[in-house]
Amino acid sequence: MRPLFHPSIEDVTVEAILHALSDPVRVAIFSQIANSQCSQRCSDFLTVVDRDIPKSTLSQHFTALRHAGLIRGERRGVEMQNTSRCAEIEHRFPGLIKAIIHAHKIQSRAQRPSKKPRSGAPSRRSARE
Amino acid sequence: MRPLFHPSIEDVTVEAILHALSDPVRVAIFSQIANSQCSQRCSDFLTVVDRDIPKSTLSQHFTALRHAGLIRGERRGVEMQNTSRCAEIEHRFPGLIKAIIHAHKIQSRAQRPSKKPRSGAPSRRSARE
DNA sequence: ATCTATAGTTCTGAACTTACGAACAATGGA
DNA sequence: TCCATTGTTCGTAAGTTCAGAACTATAGAT
Numbered sequence: 522m523r524p525l526f527h528p529s530i531e532d533v534t535v536e537a538i539l540h541a542l543s544d545p546v547r548v549a550i551f552s553q554i555a556n557s558q559c560s561q562r563c564s565d566f567l568t569v570v571d572r573d574i575p576k577s578t579l580s581q582h583f584t585a586l587r588h589a590g591l592i593r594g595e596r597r598g599v600e601m602q603n604t605s606r607c608a609e610i611e612h613r614f615p616g617l618i619k620a621i622i623h624a625h626k627i628q629s630r631a632q633r634p635s636k637k638p639r640s641g642a643p644s645r646r647s648a649r650e
Numbered sequence: 651m652r653p654l655f656h657p658s659i660e661d662v663t664v665e666a667i668l669h670a671l672s673d674p675v676r677v678a679i680f681s682q683i684a685n686s687q688c689s690q691r692c693s694d695f696l697t698v699v700d701r702d703i704p705k706s707t708l709s710q711h712f713t714a715l716r717h718a719g720l721i722r723g724e725r726r727g728v729e730m731q732n733t734s735r736c737a738e739i740e741h742r743f744p745g746l747i748k749a750i751i752h753a754h755k756i757q758s759r760a761q762r763p764s765k766k767p768r769s770g771a772p773s774r775r776s777a778r779e
Numbered sequence: 780a781t782c783t784a785t786a787g788t789t790c791t792g793a794a795c796t797t798a799c800g801a802a803c804a805a806t807g808g809a
Numbered sequence: 810t811c812c813a814t815t816g817t818t819c820g821t822a823a824g825t826t827c828a829g830a831a832c833t834a835t836a837g838a839t
Binding site for chain 1: 660663664665666667668669671672673674677742743744745746748749750752753754756757760
Binding site for chain 4: 691
C-alpha cells in the first residue's frame with residue numbers, strides 16, 4: 522500500500538487551504554477533527570451535515586484535506602487515525618484557521634432551520650448575473 | 651444589458667468566499683481592490699501575478715468575486731467601478747478577510763524569488779499519494 | 780492457515796466547472 | 810455616423826469532482 526503523502530509545512534499554501542475548506546463536507550470534517558482531542562477515523566464521517574456520503578467520496582475528501590496540509594493521517598491496522606495540523610498552520614498563517622472556523626460557526630448558527638441549497642462552490646451557472 | 655447581481659450580505663457564505671479566494675488571480679485582484687481607496691476598473695488587471703489574463707477570463711473572475719459577495723461593481727459608462735465589500739463582510743464574519751489577506755502576504759513574501767508551480771486548486775491527480 | 784468482516788483505496792464514466800478565443804453589445808468621443 | 814474602448818456571452822476543450830463497483834489490507838474468529 523502506498524504511503525500517505527503529507528506536504529511539509531512550508532509547502533502548504535493558502536490557496537490549497539481555502540480550496541479544501543470551501544466545501545461544506547470538508548469543513549465539517551475538519552472542524553470536528555480540529556476540535557476533538559483524540560484522533561478520528563474516516564468512517565466516523567459517513568454521515569455529515571445531514572447527509573450520507575459514499576465512502577469513495579469520503580476517501581477523496583480526506584485525501585484533499587491531507588494534501589492541503591490540514592490534517593495528518595496515520596494507518597492503524599485497518600483504520601486511519603486523523604489528527605489536525607492546526608498548530609503548525611497557526612505558526613505559519615496566524616489566525617487563519619481560527620477565523621475560518623469561527624466564520625463557519627456564525628454561518629451555521631444563522632442558517633440552522635433552513636435547508637442548504639447545494640455545495641460550497643455554488644453553481645454559478647444556474648443563478649446568472 | 652443585464653443588471654449586475656450582488657448577493658445581499660446575509661446570503662454571503664463562507665464557502666463561496668473561500669472558493670473565490672482560493673484562486674491566485676482572484677486574491678490578487680481582490681487584495682488590490684480592498685487595499686485601494688478608489689475603485690478599480692476590470693481592465694486594470696489584464697496583467698496580474700506576472701501573467702497576462704485574457705479579458706474573457708478576467709470578466710469571469712470579476713463575476714465570481716461579485717457573486718461571492720466580495721466586491722461590488724457599478725457600470726460607469728463604458729467601464730466598471732469595482733469596490734470591495736470588506737466592511738459588510740467584516741461585520742458578518744469578523745476577522746475572516748483580514749486573516750486571509752494576511753496569510754497571503756506571508757506566503758507571497760516567502761515565495762518571492764521562486765516561480766509558482768500552478769493554480770490555487772492544485773492538480774491533485776498529478777502528485778499522487 | 781483459512782475465512783470473514785471491516786476500513787479505506789482505486790478505477791471508471793458521467794456531470795460539472797473552468798479557461799480562453801471569437802463574436803458580440805454598449806458607451807463616449809472624433 | 811464611425812471608431813476605439815471596455816466588458817460580456819458563446820462554444821469548445823481541458824480539467825475536476827462525484828459516486829458505484831471492484832479491489833486491497835488488516836484483525837479477529839474458527
